[in-house]
Amino acid sequence: MTSTTAQRGSVEARTGAPGGNLPRTLLTALAPVSWGTFYVVTTELLPSAHPLFAALLRALPAGLVALAIGRTLPRGGAWWGKAAVLGVLNIGLTFPLLAIAAERLPGGVAATLAAAQPLVVALLAVAVLRERLSGWRLGCGLAGMVGVGLVVIGPNAALDAVGIAAGLGSAASMALGVTLTKRWGRPAGTSPTAFAGWQLTAGGLFLVPVTFLAEGAPPAIDLPAALGYLWLGLVGGLIAFVLWFRGLTSLPVASVAVLVLLSPLVAAVLGAVLLDQTLGPIQLVGFALALAAIVAGQLPAPRRTRD
Secondary structure, three states: OOHHHHHHHHHHHHHOOOOOOHHHHHHHHHHHHHHOOHHHHHHHHOOOOOHHHHHHHHHHHHHHHHHHHHOOOOOHHHHHHHHHHHHHHHHHHHHHHHHHHHHHOOHHHHHHHHOOHHHHHHHHHHHHOOOOOOHHHHHHHHHHHHHHHHHHOOOOOOOOHHHHHHHHHHHHHHHHHHHHHHHHOOOOOOOHHHHHHHHHHHHHHHHHHHHHHHHOOOOOOOHHHHHHHHHHHHHHHHHHHHHHHHHHOOOOHHHHHHHHHHHHHHHHHHHHHHOOOOOOHHHHHHHHHHHHHHHHHOOOOOHHHOO
């Protein structure tokens, strides 16, 4: 990390003010918005029972394309190791754990557990980034998680211990990856595309043996499936992660982390619009609460709660 980047991160950590501006925040938000399309694409276009194969095609081809565009590889053994760690945490572990949670739990429960990520980031920022514990950030994370739960958890939601562990593990893995990405920064002279390519490729390579050991041979791919995989790889993989890591290295980590709440909200809206799913009064209240938490997470903490 350059001294300028480190100084900017230090100021952000102290003030809670975004180092970027509204356009940069909106561009970063496009990443979790695109991830919110995963459910409808998976259920309507992709072969069933192959979630890890979908994750692999979402990560590895996008990573290789990003490497070809960025034309930059990690320099020195330290950054090869860091890129591998970040790729495994942000992608290689997060994707399969999410798949396990989605398979063993109702989608709403899995989404709510994933929405715990901002809370975990707020706690990890204390240990990893040496920030003081922020009640404001914890409150935003908790409100967002409750809001998502109201939107997506149905009255007959069943619980499964393995699914719950996988869902929380997924949130913790990406939260740690997000926090370490903020701590290590992006090396000088490395574009956001190349930086995303390192992690997508590392995560994709990690997924290769995991996918084929767990799911066996790839499924047959027809035209709708090909379009679905293309969408997930190009939009949900390449474009989304370039925007995500670009924003993460230039905006406060807690402000970026709370943006992930957009993903289950977008999934709920698409379910209502495309799949005739219903959003009742309770879901609308949860929707408003989650949106309020997202907006509050972009604002400086009130003076009385600042560190």
